[in-house]
Amino acid sequence: MSKKQSPENTQHTEHGTTASYIVGFVLSLIFTAIPYYMVVNKTVTGRALVATLLGFAIWQMLIQIFFFLHLGRGPKPFYNVVFFVSTVGIIVMVTVGSIFIINHLQANMAPMDTTKKLAQDEGISQVSGKQTGACNDIGENHKIIIKDGMATPAHTQAKLCDSMTFINEDSKVRDMAFGSHPNHEIYGGESEETARKGYPKTITLNQAGTYQYHDHLDPAVHGFFSVEP
């Protein structure tokens, strides 16, 4: 076994032989094929599949590091291994930390109302196949005139994606809320609309059903509207 000590041999273990490259190549092909077929055939689904795929990727990485990069083989490049391990540590902190924090930020910063409002403003009618309630084309406009403490017409009949405008002709500011006083409800992501004289407020009727509205400051001003789907 004195041959093992010869310089040529050390050179080989450090840089890899044709055989080690072939083994690494075949292994990496196998570790590509298995996850691919798992996804195509859907043998496992959901979180279990995601975890399995990540596991295969990590094994694949280790195979390549060992057989192609020859990390940690041979007597010299030990500090490379140390540096690699510390980098992996930082990567885990950065990625897992960011994903955790940003996901929470995203979940906490966009409540349904805001999402709906944004979708409404941007005219996005569906997100990943789900209706947002926003309308791409706005239909007929229905006017509700508020004059001398009365809203006319008291009952508005509309179709989905029509619009409705509160026109306040009184000098008093009207805080138009949905639902019956004092119980407010949210309609189409809106809870209250302020209509001043000369500044009509228009909303899109993006939710089907019958709803009430009233002036939050003067509940005598009220009415209802029905939206047909």
Added chain:
Amino acid sequence: MAETTEAVATHEQAGALTPEHEMSHEEAANDRVMFGFWVYLMTDLLMFSVLFAVYAVLHANTVGGPGGGQLFSLKQALIETLILLTSSFTCGLGMIAARKGDKTQVLAWFGVTFLLGLAFLGLEVKEFAEFVHEGHTLSSNAFLSSFFSLVGTHGLHITSGLLWMGVILAFVIKRGLNKHMVRKLALLSLFWHFLDIVWIFIFTIVYLMAFTA
């Protein structure tokens, strides 16, 4: 004074495993270059990890547009992966030839690596062009922004790797295979294997995982 030098000498001898393992100046210089390059690769890996984190968070934000499952072709991603894996393998074989000093084999294996890299890049450009043609651009939504940044950054690395490989091969053809060229090829192969590892994660996290839902 004489005692001290003797002590140092014995200490050095005790520290070295065998006489063969003592480094020459040349080897030490090689080692420093390798380590420096390794440090670069690790910082590059950090950059990729941030892009991966961004993709992981934003990949669902398609704002009504199609998601990865509708856009990607799994078959094409598999072909790209196989091409890159094979190129990593041929690059390794080229490196063995370089250490043996076999110029013809070096040119042959690295030539194959270069062509495979070019084929990979071609497929990626084709995929990007198709997306843009269908109206799915960098600014369409957060999913596509993060997708193009991550995969595009890898593609840029492949492009610069190909340029680097072309230059080294031109030098090998012109000036022959000397120890400086072997060192350069060793760094290049390190870079190429590294890009292969990054791609494995792109293949898994971007392409395969788009079809898990």
